[in-house]
Amino acid sequence: MTKQVDVIVIGGGPAGTAMASGLKAQGKSVLIVENDLWGGTCPNRGCDPKKILLSAVEARRHAQNLAGHGLTGVPTIDWPALMATKRGYTDQIPSGTLNGLKAQKIDTLHGQAYFRADGELTVDGEVVNATDYVIATGQRPSILPITGHEYFATSTDFLDLDTMPSRVTFVGGGYVGFELATIARSAGAEVHLIHHNQRPLKAFDPALVKALMQNLTQQGVTFDLDVDLNKIMQQADGLHLTDDHGFDLTTDLVVCSAGRVPNADHLGLENVGVSYNRHGVQVNDHLQTANPHIYAIGDVSDTPVPKLTPLAGYEARYLVGELTQAGAPISYPVVPTEVYAEPKLAQVGMTADQAAKSNQYQVNELDMTHWFTYYRLQTPQALAKVIVDQQSGLVLGASFLSEIADELINYVALLIDKQVTLAELQKLVLAYPTPASDLQYLY
Ligand SMILES: Cc1cc2nc3c(=O)[nH]c(=O)nc-3n(C[C@H](O)[C@H](O)[C@H](O)COP(=O)(O)OP(=O)(O)OC[C@H]3O[C@@H](n4cnc5c(N)ncnc54)[C@H](O)[C@@H]3O)c2cc1C
Numbered sequence: 001m002t003k004q005v006d007v008i009v010i011g012g013g014p015a016g017t018a019m020a021s022g023l024k025a026q027g028k029s030v031l032i033v034e035n036d037l038w039g040g041t042c043p044n045r046g047c048d049p050k051k052i053l054l055s056a057v058e059a060r061r062h063a064q065n066l067a068g069h070g071l072t073g074v075p076t077i078d079w080p081a082l083m084a085t086k087r088g089y090t091d092q093i094p095s096g097t098l099n100g101l102k103a104q105k106i107d108t109l110h111g112q113a114y115f116r117a118d119g120e121l122t123v124d125g126e127v128v129n130a131t132d133y134v135i136a137t138g139q140r141p142s143i144l145p146i147t148g149h150e151y152f153a154t155s156t157d158f159l160d161l162d163t164m165p166s167r168v169t170f171v172g173g174g175y176v177g178f179e180l181a182t183i184a185r186s187a188g189a190e191v192h193l194i195h196h197n198q199r200p201l202k203a204f205d206p207a208l209v210k211a212l213m214q215n216l217t218q219q220g221v222t223f224d225l226d227v228d229l230n231k232i233m234q235q236a237d238g239l240h241l242t243d244d245h246g247f248d249l250t251t252d253l254v255v256c257s258a259g260r261v262p263n264a265d266h267l268g269l270e271n272v273g274v275s276y277n278r279h280g281v282q283v284n285d286h287l288q289t290a291n292p293h294i295y296a297i298g299d300v301s302d303t304p305v306p307k308l309t310p311l312a313g314y315e316a317r318y319l320v321g322e323l324t325q326a327g328a329p330i331s332y333p334v335v336p337t338e339v340y341a342e343p344k345l346a347q348v349g350m351t352a353d354q355a356a357k358s359n360q361y362q363v364n365e366l367d368m369t370h371w372f373t374y375y376r377l378q379t380p381q382a383l384a385k386v387i388v389d390q391q392s393g394l395v396l397g398a399s400f401l402s403e404i405a406d407e408l409i410n411y412v413a414l415l416i417d418k419q420v421t422l423a424e425l426q427k428l429v430l431a432y433p434t435p436a437s438d439l440q441y442l443y
C-alpha cells in the first residue's frame, strides 16, 4: 500500500532532522528518508569529527606557545588514540539520530529517494506520497576531473584515517584545505596545499589570509600557489602530482578540497519541474522550488548564504513556519564564518574592503598581539579589523585572526544583530579577564 503523509523530508542531516522534528511538533505527519548515515555530514564527517581532531591540535599548539614560558616540551599527537576518541563520538551518531527520530514518532525510511513523477516519490522503488516535499540532501565533495582523479581522497576519508601518512597534499585552498592541512601538519605529516591562483580563502580579508598563511608556513605547511594540477600518477615512491608547467610533487595521500557539489543530480528533479545548478536547487525567497509542493533547505539549496550547519537549522525553522502558516519571505541575520586553522580566521558582516568604498565607515585595524589575553597565551599573532559606522557608532563587521577568534566573532555577531552601539558597549560590565571583556578595547 502506498504510504501517504503530510510532508516527506529527503535527507537526514541537520536540515532534514530539524525540519522533521519541527513539523512533527506542529502536529504534521512526517516521513524522513536517508540513504546513508543518519545525522548527515556535520556530526558524521564534517564539523564535529573535525573539531574533535582539532582539540588535540589546539592543546598541542597552546603547549608549543607556552614552551619556555612555564611549560617544557611539546606533546605529540597520538593519531590512533585521537581517531579512537573521534570514533567514540561518531560511531553512535547514526543510531542515536535514528532513535531520536523514532522517539518523536517520526516515520523513517532508509534508502535512495527519487521523484518518479509529480506527487510520486520512490524510496528504493517503494512509492511514498505526501502533500509537500522538502529536499535536504546536502552536498558531497567534488572531485576534480583530472587524469588520475581516482587517486583523490576526500575530507570524509581524511577524517577517518587509521594512520597519518608521512606526506599529505590538499588540492584547493578553502575551508576544508586549510583546516585539514592544520590537523595533518600538527599530527606530524609533511603537508602541501595546492591552490590554482594567488587567493586562497577569497571570501576572507586578504591581509589576514596572508598572515594566516605566514603562520602556517612557519609551522611547516608548504603552499603551492598558481598550480593548476592536471595529473596524478601512482609510482613506486608515491603519488606524483603534476601540472603543465613543471610542477612535480610526490605525496602519499592527496585530498581533493576544491569545493562541494549539491546532491541534486540523482533525485529525478527533471520529472517534477525542479531545476538546479552547481550552487544547488533553485528556490524563491520562501525556499520553494518551481514546483509549489517541493521545497529545498540547507546545503543543497541555492540561497545567498554560506553552506553551514547553523543555516541548515535556520532554514528548517523558517520552513516549518511556512508549512504550518505561510508568512514573510526568509531573511537572514548576519552570518559569522570561521576557518578553524592555527590560528583561527573569522569574519562577520561588512569587510574592510567593502567599508573602504565609503567614508561613512571607520575601519579599526588592531594588532592585539601584546594585549594581556594574548601575552598570557603567548600567541605569535593576533590581528583584528573592526568596521564601525562613523555616525551611529554601530558595529557593522569584523575580521579576526587569533587563537580565540571563534569566541570574539560570535560576540560581534550579537552586537551587530542587536544593534549595540559603541557607547552602549562601554556601559556593560563583563567578567574580566576574558575574551568578552576585550570587546571594550576593540574600538
Ligand atoms: C569537512 C567539513 C567540515 C565542516 N565544518 C563545518 C563547521 O565547522 N561549521 C559549520 O557550520 N559547517 C561545517 N561544515 C558544513 C556542514 O557540515 C553542512 O553545512 C551541514 O551538514 C549541512 O546540513 P544539511 O542537512 O543541509 O546537509 P547534510 O548534512 O549533508 O545532510 C544531507 C543528508 O541527505 C542525505 N541524502 C543525500 N541524497 C539523498 C537521497 N537521494 N535520498 C535520501 N537521502 C539523501 C545524505 O546522505 C545526508 O545524510 C563542514 C563540512 C565538511 C565537509
Ligand SMILES: NC(=O)c1ccc[n+]([C@@H]2O[C@H](COP(=O)([O-])OP(=O)(O)OC[C@H]3O[C@@H](n4cnc5c(N)ncnc54)[C@H](O)[C@@H]3O)[C@@H](O)[C@H]2O)c1
Pocket (backbone or CB within 6 Å): 144, 171, 172, 173, 174, 175, 176, 177, 179, 194, 195, 196, 197, 199, 200, 201, 202, 227, 228, 229, 257, 258, 259, 260, 306, 307, 308, 337, 338, 339, 340
Ligand atoms: N569551518 C567551517 O565552517 C567549514 C569547514 C569546512 C567546510 N565548510 C563548508 O563546506 C564547504 C566546502 O568547503 P571546501 O573547502 O571544500 O570548499 P570552498 O569552496 O570553501 O573552497 C574550495 C577552494 O578550492 C579552490 N579550487 C577550486 N578548483 C581548484 C583547482 N582546480 N585547483 C586548486 N584549487 C581549486 C577554490 O578556489 C576554493 O578556494 C564550504 O564552503 C563551507 O560551506 C565549512
